[in-house]
Amino acid sequence: MNAVVFAPGDMVRARGREWIVLPSPGEGMLNVRPLSGSDDDAQIIIPELESSPVEPASFAAPTADRLDTQDGAQLLADALRLSLRRGAGPFRSAAHLGVEPRAYQLVPLMMALKLHVARLLIADDVGIGKTIESGMILREWLDRGLVDRFAVLCPPHLVDQWVTELAEKFDIDAVAVTAAKARGLERGLPTSQSLFDAYPFTVVSLDYIKADSRRDEFARACPPFVIVDEAHSCVGNERGKHQRYDLLERIATDPERHLLLLTATPHSGDVVAYDRLLGLVHKELAGGPNGGDANARERYARRLAQHLIQRRRPDIQDGWDERRAFAKHETKESPFTLNGDFASFQEEVLDYCFTVTERAGTDQRYRRLAFWGTLALMRCVGSSPAAAVSALSNRLSGMAEEGAIEPVVFDAEDGMLIESDIEPATAIEDSEETAALRALIERAQSLASRTAQDPKLKQLLAELRPLMQAGAKPVIFCRFIATAEALGEVLRVEFPKAALAVVTGALAPDERRNRVEALDVSNNRILVATDCLSEGINLQSLFDTVIHYDLSWNPTRHQQREGRVDRFGQQAPIVRSLMMYGENSAIDGAVLDVILRKADEIRKATGVAVPMPEDQESVTSALMQAVMLRRGGNAKSQLTFDFGPAAQRFERQWRDTAENAKASRSRYAQGALKPDEVLPEWNKMRALNGGPTEVARFTERALQRLGAPLEKLADHARLHIDFLPDAMRDRLGQRGLKGTRRISFLDDPNPGVTHVGRVHPAVAIMAETLAEGALDPQAAEGKALGRAGVWRTRAVAQMTTLLLLRLRYQLVTSGRTNRLLLAEEATAVAFAGLGTEPIAFADQALALLEQAASSDIDTDARLRQIDNAHSRLPSYTSAIEAFAQTRAETLSYDHIRLTEAAGGGATVKVSPVLPADIIGLYVLLPELN
Incomplete structure (x- = not known):
């Protein structure tokens, strides 16, 4: 006797319960999900090894023994x-998204759908939403069954941010792989098994994985889908490649591997590095745009248009009419004047620095070290007296390597912004310096104790007081730990009613995040932070103002600081940024003239912002020259330092870099896809799965039923998690949700209010629990929802039987790869009187449940009505099957429309799995009078 063959969507009975068959991993195996469970409960069954045979099963229809009210229905x-996660529409990912994407954010997904292998360079500006764009592609690929493993490679300070974003926005639980966590993940694994085999979803620190041994392991076990954040930092420069590029190059050699590269600065003027970056997404792009004849150049342009998406914020606001997606950005400069002992101290430090530099003589090594040490020390002195004390004290510790000082000065190392905020040891080992250093330390300590007289701090308070009174929520960025901590002490006294946190690199990443999140409880908040927070933790939900207390000597850092607050998801109508500097400070003045104002001038002239050239010797010389000129340096000093043409060369290189980047952007900007090609199918799918209206309605009703009613206020609501039943409360606690939360069902809530969508843990857990409890009352927590009901309403003219259905479909994709997938949707159909032809389908039928009941019916009458309706169910079978077939044809057509809009790709055929599941049975009676 031949064994029964089961297909995805079939219902089977095994191990004493019913299961739904999912796509199985291999022949002779069944991947099954409990009838009332989720995909997380799926198991693999090998029928030949089961003690009892696996048999076909059917779903029991509702009966009169489980009546409920209209509210229950x-x-x-x-x-x-809201509990279904396997959507049947062309966007399979829609049911899993916890974010409402804007139209422009769908473009990378549409581009990826065109490609057999998704390889894109997503180069949108800072804050536009590259994480959302790439996460939607990843979620879609998972839900289509195209991949079952992935890795995100990113700088170490972004690892936790990515893990959080994947969980909250895409319903994906990934593990962090860092130097600190890898050993724990590997514990207990067989020696032959890589952690990348054991953990299918990972977010991996680039610093951890770039080492030779780990690089080899990752290349061997690399998942089929890889996202690389800050990809520009992985390609090296025109002087050579480095370890990160070697890793990506090996990953990219597999032509079937999906690869998304994310960067806000794809072209920094370094043509060689840019070509390397593009060569990772497609080998034909590695040679650049100017090689070969006219036909070759045209092929290059067409290929690049397939794989590059690059938009500035004005492109989004004007071309896609998305001005509501971003706040208005207001900038202001706030100069202050150094005076008295604070001014003379800076002059004394500068005299000391130039003495050290002159003493270096002609020895090039000592000369370079003296230059770098001078600049690093000046950075600390310009930051605060507290930072000056720390830096001068550290200088007594002796030698420091040039390579260790350079990143401190320019906030960058090996193409990546650094987060080190420790005052450096910068000294040349020279006993003659000891006395001078001790005297300067004593002066700095004296100034640090006189905060009330500090001109810089006084200016900050003058700016901060009206901002706080106006309701602003500022982030104050400092360069060094000592400055941030000293500033925090002062602000706690000045603003005793404000919740204030100081976050520096002295804290572990988890503690940094906890301190920021703890401010959520107060609407009056201040955050003082070093640049350890200028990347890695998005701050737009809690803050709307950025204050640059210390100038960054790298303009990219300023952009990153402001980009933490001024980004997609910021709900304040205006974002403010304020830049402080000493107007009579030789240090601040030099940085403004040589770097920051020049960067702004180049950006306005070319329309693009690019990093500084990597010729740091020229930058150093230009800064030193500017400091000398501002101090009125004498001819002897100018001659001694002999800066030569370095400053002019630096400016010329920077302008050339910007022009190259501008030419690249204007030549290959992506503008092919328009909103009307994307949104119809998306909106249809979101409505089918349940959008903001359905989420809000369900959440309010569910909480009322569970004894934890939602507290509704003018512009938001309060969710009291502690009042929920024990099992739900525990599950939410495991996701970090407890106590009272301020929530909104709008996708653009006010600052400090959390958006709650269909995959928010509170909604998902309540929907799953209530749906599962209705299907399996024995496992329900508390009283389970009934599946049948009767009530009178003026919305019908005759008796109407309404069936709540769960339809299952098989989706067969055909293209270069054929796949069989399972999809589900919740819908309804209604019949009038004793007729067997439906009078309403889908949304029209479901709308009847929302029409108000007009009067009650006694229990016996309700039981009779349900028994009679149950006996009529067989007569509805053909109509239900015809409806399911029509829905399948409609869904197939929707898939075709999306394929055509994307410009090609695999086609999808949708077929119903019958019989349909009748989840609810309701009889609506007309009002008698």
């Missing part, structure tokens, strides 16, 4: 819709 319909 409405709740079950929404719970069923």
Whole structure:
């Protein structure tokens, strides 16, 4: 006797319960999900090894023994819709998204759908939403069954941010792989098994994985889908490649591996590095745009248009009419004047620095070290007296390597912004300096104790007081730990009613995040932070103002600081940034003239912002020259330092870099896809799965039923998690949710209010629990929802039987790869009187559940009505099957429309799996009078 063959969507009975068959991993195996469970509960069954045979099963229809009210019917319909995760529409990922994407954010997804292998360079500006764009592609590929493993490679300070974003926005639980966590992940694994085999979803620190041994392991076990954040930092420069590029090059050699490269600065003027970056997404792009004849150049341009998406914020606001997606950005400069002992101290430090530099003589090594040490020390002195004390004290420790000082000066190392905020040891080992250093330290300590007289701090308070009174929520960025901590002490006294946190690199990443999140409880908040937070933790939900207390000597750092607050998801109408500097400070003045104002001038002239050239010797010389000129340096000193043409060369290189970047952007900007090609199918799918209206309705009703009613206020609501049943409360606690949360169902809530969508843990857990409890009352927590009901309403003219359905479909993709997938949707159909032809389908039928009941019916009458309706169910079978077939044809057509809009790709055929599941049975009676 031949064994029964089961297909995805079939219902089977095994081990004493019913299961739904999912796509199976191999022949002779069944991948099954409990009838009332989620995909997380799926198991693999080998029928030949089961003690009892696996048999076909059918779903039991509702009966009169489980009656419920109209409220219960409405709740079950929404719970069923919101608990389903395998959408049948062309955007399979829609059911898993916890974010409402803007139209422009769908473009990378549409571009990826065109490609057999998704390889894109997503180069949108800072704050536009590259994480959302790449996460949507990843979620879609997972839900289509195209991949079952992935890795995100990113700088170490972004690892936790990525893990959080994947969980909250895309319903994906990934593990962080860093130097600190890898050993724990590997514990207990067989020696032959890589952690990348054991953990299918990972977010990996680039610093951890770039080492030779780990690089080899990752290349061997690399998942089929890889996202690389800050990809520009991985390609080296015109002087050579480095370890990160070697890793990406090996990953890219597999032509079937999906690869998304994310960067806000793809072209920094370094043509060689840019070509390397493009060569990773497609080998034909590695040679640049100017090689070969006219046909070759045209092929290059067409290929680049397939793989590059690059938009500035004005492109989004004007071309896509998305001005509401971003706040208005107001900038202001706030100069202050150094005076008295604070001014003379800076002059004394500068005299000391130039004495050290002159003493270096002609020895090039000592000369370079003296230059770097001078600049590093000046950075600390310009930051605060507290930072000066720390830096001068560290200088007594002796030698420091040039390579260790350079990143401190320019906030960058090997193409990446650094987060080190420790005052450097910068000294040349010279006993003659000891006395001078001790005297300067004593002066700095004296100034540090006189905060009330500090001109810089006084200016900050003058700016901060009106901002706080106006309701601003500022982040104050400092360069060094000592400055941040000293500033925090002062601000706690000045603003005793404000919640204030100081976050520096002295804290572990988890503690940094905890301190920031702890400010959420107060609407009056201040954050003082070093640049350890200028990347890695998005701050737009809690803050709307950025104050540059210390100038960064790298303009890219300023952009990153402001980009933490001024980005997609910021709900304040205006974002403010304020830049402080000493107007009579030789240090601040030199940085403004040589770097920051020059960067702004180049950006305005060319329309693009690019990093400084990597010729740091020229930058150093230009800064030193500017400091000398501002101090009125004498001819002897100018001659001694002999800066030569370095400053002019630096400016010329920077302008050339910007022009190259401008030419690249204007030549290959992506503008092919328009909103009307994307949105119809997306909106249809979101409505089918349940959008903001359905989420809000369900959440309010569910909380009322569970005894934890939502507290509704003018512009948001309060969710009291501690009042929920124990099991739900525990599950939410495991996701970090407890106590009272301020929530909104709008996708653009006010600052400090959390957006709650269909995959928010509170919604997902309540929907799953209530739907599962209705299907399996024995496992329900508390009283389970009933599956049948009767009520009178003026919305119908005759008796109407309404069936709440769960339809299952098989999706067969055909293209270069054929796949069989399972999809589900919740819907309804209604019949009038004793007729067997439906009078309403889908949304029209579900809308009948929302029409108000007009009067009650006694229990016996309700039981009779349900028994009679149950006996009519066989007569509805052909109509239900015809409806399911029509829905499948409609879904197939929707897939075709999306394929055509994307410009090609695999086609999808949708077929119903019958019989359909009748989840709810309701009889609506007309009002008698």
